[in-house]
Amino acid sequence: MKTIPVATTINGDETEFLCHADESLLDVLRDRLGLTGAKEGCGTGDCGACSVMMNGRLVCSCLVLGVETEGAEIETIEGMAKGDTLHPLQRVFLEEAALQCGICTPGILVAAKALLEKNPDPTDTEVRYWLAGNLCRCTGYDKIIKAVQTAAAEMRGA
Amino acid sequence: MAFDAQPTRKFNVVGTRVTRPDGVDKVTGKAAYGADISAPGMLHGRILRSPHAHARIVSIDTSEAEKLAGVKAVVTGADLAMPEDADFADVAINCLARDKALYDGHAVAAVAATSKAIAKQAIRLIKVEYDPLPHVTDVDAAMKPDAPVVQEGRALENVPAGMSQNVTTYCKFGHGDLDAGFAKADKIIERSFKTAATHQGYIEPQACMASLGNDGRGEVWCCTQGQYMVRANCAAALGVEESQLRITASEIGGGFGGKTSTFIEPVALALSRKSGKPVKIVMTRDEVLKATGPTISSSMDIKIGMTKDGRITAARGELRYSGGAYPNFTVEMGAQAAFAAYDLEAVETIGWNAMTNRPKEIPYRAPGAPTAIYAVESVVDELCQELGLDPLDVRLMNAADKGTLSSYGPTFNDIGLVATLEAAKAHPHYTAPLSENQGRGLSCGFWFNFGGNTCVSLNINDDGTVGVVEGNPDIGGSRASISMMAAEELGVPYDKVRTVIADTSSLGFNDITDGSRVTFAVGLATIEAARAAIKEMCRRVAKIWDIDEDAVIWEDGCAKPAGPNAGTHPPMTLAEIAAIAGNTGGPIAGHHEVNADGAGVSFGVHLCDTEVDPETGAVKILRYTVFQDAGKAVHPDYVEGQMQGGAVQGIGWALNEEYIYGEDGRLQNAAFLDYRIPVASDLPPIETVILEIPNPGHPYGVRGVGETPIVPPLAAIANAVSRAANVRLTELPMSPPRVLKAITG
Amino acid sequence: MVRVKLWGSLRTFADGEEWVEVEASNFKELLDALAEKHPGLAPQIKRGVSLALDGVIYREAWFTKIEPENEVILMPYMVGG
Incomplete structure (x- = not known):
């Protein structure tokens, strides 16, 4: 099978890559571009561990084809911190122990950031429903919800 | 080893909520998990799995696959050694089947190719001729004398003659006169229960990268709960020496017991040996659910007698567990744990394991206990309902305490059950009002906890910082707690200590991260290693000051003269001693090797409010509170995290999760869409109350925390649902159709 | 002499006795003495106790x-x- 050239912007950097027509964006990120922050937990869009932003929209990168990202703007967990300054969500997740094994954390952070951009002052229920597509098996979600709310409050104040 | 008799000890670091050392990497996507590394020239491995529940493998023709361009190696069971030891042999046969496929999803062959796509294409070209055999997936059916036999000749000497060959284990525990006890009861309830197998459900599928040369030297990178266990399994399955295999544990994306065995590493090594190249295998979710370890499935009968004022007079349980297609001892743990929360004059628990055509059971958090205690706590709750008694008062009246002869044999020492029950009773949750279709349930839970083989090496660096090397994969923040204990003992700030996880060639043997052992046993070894380093530092300082070693003490991170007779030397800090270590005798380190015992059992109590929708049978968890005796909580955030996470896994087990097999013996729901673990919107906040009753077996009073919290949720929710729906539920999971059927009859 | 209690399903291999008395001063001596006195217990002791x-x-x-x-x-x- 021949590869297809694709030009995108990833975390603000113009990025070109070659991929097969049936290759997922997740595989492109992980295997071709070395961006392994997005994780494959299921490959069927059920777990959210591969969540990234595509043109401002939260997607499971395992359900997007690499070739579909031609001309798109992609944001991944690797672009969330600015230099050595963590995004408030990243910092609060650490401060409030909102992760245990950490495998779901990149996807949850990307998803939570997307939520707060749309809705800076969500209720707990809204956070829980927004994150319902991101499975976490370690924490029981309690500290995740609280950390999102702490970060949201901080970001509103800033 | 005993808890340092310092009830008033003021901890400086232990008990605080510091930031974990691996945290920044994990929130920025830098942390390297099993599937996150690659090697030059690496091949991609993929495994072909049986589509049959039970079949004789007549032949495997790999020639077409081998001819495909890009395929570099194909292996079958014949490429692995057959270890003499039965446990190692089971692991090897589970990695690649030999004469029979024992369950839907059993690995039969594997390929390594230059791309994932070619590997996927290649396994379709392998021709396996199967001779399908009758199968059995239900534990009760498997115990019938005429059931299809999964494996022959595996029954232990303790199984009575005349039973199905599927029955491999029999056990019995208890004491007292059951007949006399039941005769004293005013009310006896006897019920049967069934629970479905569930999966640990870690979000990271098993993944490894392996390299093995024809000289027998190999390297493996993998996500595991125990790199030394992987080494032993791989050495046995490949017929190579342990010293020649270096296993590095990656960051691990959840395990919960599920990563305490080996599925793909020997296969990747065999493919690498054949191809001469590194081979990476990453399991799909479908493979994880079909072929890695779920829990046991169970069928249980419980009979309990009670006086009208709530005293239990006798209790009997019979547990039938199936641990899948191999012999299994989980029922022994369940049978011992079943009645552990009670002070009983007469108790008996019988356990059986029967093989079925299901994947090999792998431990899941407190293996065997959740199901047994679910059944027991359900009957206790029903007795309370029937006799009009408060379920918490009844548990307090019958609670095991110091001096109680436990249901599994020993007499209890100091245990925290009564204090935990009293905390639950005093909590506002217990008396909060309930509305229509709502019910409150409670359950006790218990787990043994243990210690095990542990090595720790602690190095005093020349700039006054400290490096701790330990050998247990950090599954939930243990590097933080180990660093904290080292800092506490040495009297240095937490951020001066860095703890790393060694590969198998860099530190002596360690048992796997299981049994709630790491904070207890690795913590204990770390404290002892720190004490050894302190002793050496005091010895060096004694030389400098030219006084007796005994005249130097360690306090607040400094060597000091023990008293006025030792002179007026100004204290020397750890950093000052470290800086001149070369002048005083060379590098300073402490190490400790131990097979730790004295972990201390732990009890938990969970309270749960549910609402049942009478029209759909759907259950909503309204409120949930976890009470647990954690011993000294080294890092309270992560103790709470264990309590919350365990509770939610139990909620999944109670309400949704199950292995569903069709008539054809094939697994019907091998995806997260159909195998439904709890999501954020299913749940309320999980409140936690930590009780800190020091464990006398640990210098800081630490006891295991991680497993107990999955034990009580099954019954706490079943009791809440049964009370809300006015009908006793006796089968898990309590999925909406099952609850609706119970309501409508 | 040390008295050791066997769990229910082991008693078949020790003439039905719940408590067995053996001469032992540590865990290893206890296991060795048990296996010698009641050879039926040996397979379980070998598997691990x-x-x-x-x-x-x-x-x-x-x-x-x-x-x-x-x-x-x-x-x-x-x-x-």
Whole structure:
């Protein structure tokens, strides 16, 4: 099978890559571009561990084809911190122990950031429903919800 | 080893909520998990799995696959050694089947190719001729004398003659006169229960990268709960020496017991040996659910007698567990744990394991206990309902305490059950009002906890910082707690200590991260290693000051003269001693090797409010509170995290999760869409109350925390649902159709 | 002499006795003496047993001292998740 050239912007950097027509964006990120922050937990869009932003929209990168990202703007967990300054969500997740094994954390952070951009002052229920597509098996979600709310409050104040 | 008799000890670091050392990497996507590394020239491995529940493998023709361009190696069971030891042999046969496929999803062959796509294409070209055999997936059916036999000749000497060959284990525990006890009861309830197998459900599928040369030297990178266990399994399955295999544990994306065995590493090594190249295998979710370890499935009968004022007079349980297609001892743990929360004059628990055509059971958090205690706590709750008694008062009246002869044999020492029950009773949750279709349930839970083989090496660096090397994969923040204990003992700030996880060639043997052992046993070894380093530092300082070693003490991170007779030397800090270590005798380190015992059992109590929708049978968890005796909580955030996470896994087990097999013996729901673990919107906040009753077996009073919290949720929710729906539920999971059927009859 | 309590399903291999008395001063001597006195117990001992000594569970420690006044209970080998 021949590869297809694709030009995108990833975390603000113009990025070109070659991929097969049936290759997922997740595989492109992980295997071709070395961006392994997005994780494959299921490959069927059920777990959210591969969540990234595509043109401002939260997607499971395992359900997007690499070739579909031609001309798109992609944001991944690797672009969330600015230099050595963590995004408030990243910092609060650490401060409030909102992760245990950490495998779901990149996807949850990307998803939570997307939520707060749309809705800076969500209720707990809204956070829980927004994150319902991101499975976490370690924490029981309690500290995740609280950390999102702490970060949201901080970001509103800033 | 005993808890340092310092009830008033003021901890400086232990008990605080510091930031974990691996945290920044994990929130920025830098942390390297099993599937996150690659090697030059690496091949991609993929495994072909049986589509049959039970079949004789007549032949495997790999020639077409081998001819495909890009395929570099194909292996079958014949490429692995057959270890003499039965446990190692089971692991090897589970990695690649030999004469029979024992369950839907059993690995039969594997390929390594230059791309994932070619590997996927290649396994379709392998021709396996199967001779399908009758199968059995239900534990009760498997115990019938005429059931299809999964494996022959595996029954232990303790199984009575005349039973199905599927029955491999029999056990019995208890004491007292059951007949006399039941005769004293005013009310006896006897019920049967069934629970479905569930999966640990870690979000990271098993993944490894392996390299093995024809000289027998190999390297493996993998996500595991125990790199030394992987080494032993791989050495046995490949017929190579342990010293020649270096296993590095990656960051691990959840395990919960599920990563305490080996599925793909020997296969990747065999493919690498054949191809001469590194081979990476990453399991799909479908493979994880079909072929890695779920829990046991169970069928249980419980009979309990009670006086009208709530005293239990006798209790009997019979547990039938199936641990899948191999012999299994989980029922022994369940049978011992079943009645552990009670002070009983007469108790008996019988356990059986029967093989079925299901994947090999792998431990899941407190293996065997959740199901047994679910059944027991359900009957206790029903007795309370029937006799009009408060379920918490009844548990307090019958609670095991110091001096109680436990249901599994020993007499209890100091245990925290009564204090935990009293905390639950005093909590506002217990008396909060309930509305229509709502019910409150409670359950006790218990787990043994243990210690095990542990090595720790602690190095005093020349700039006054400290490096701790330990050998247990950090599954939930243990590097933080180990660093904290080292800092506490040495009297240095937490951020001066860095703890790393060694590969198998860099530190002596360690048992796997299981049994709630790491904070207890690795913590204990770390404290002892720190004490050894302190002793050496005091010895060096004694030389400098030219006084007796005994005249130097360690306090607040400094060597000091023990008293006025030792002179007026100004204290020397750890950093000052470290800086001149070369002048005083060379590098300073402490190490400790131990097979730790004295972990201390732990009890938990969970309270749960549910609402049942009478029209759909759907259950909503309204409120949930976890009470647990954690011993000294080294890092309270992560103790709470264990309590919350365990509770939610139990909620999944109670309400949704199950292995569903069709008539054809094939697994019907091998995806997260159909195998439904709890999501954020299913749940309320999980409140936690930590009780800190020091464990006398640990210098800081630490006891295991991680497993107990999955034990009580099954019954706490079943009791809440049964009370809300006015009908006793006796089968898990309590999925909406099952609850609706119970309501409508 | 040390009195050791066997769990229910082991008693078949020890003439039905719940308590067995053997000469032993540590865990290893106890296991060796048990296997010698009641050879039917040997397969289980070989597979692995735990020992509860005054309520504290030991998994493998051969040289754990046992005194006649200790409560000594044999248990299956513990596993966890």
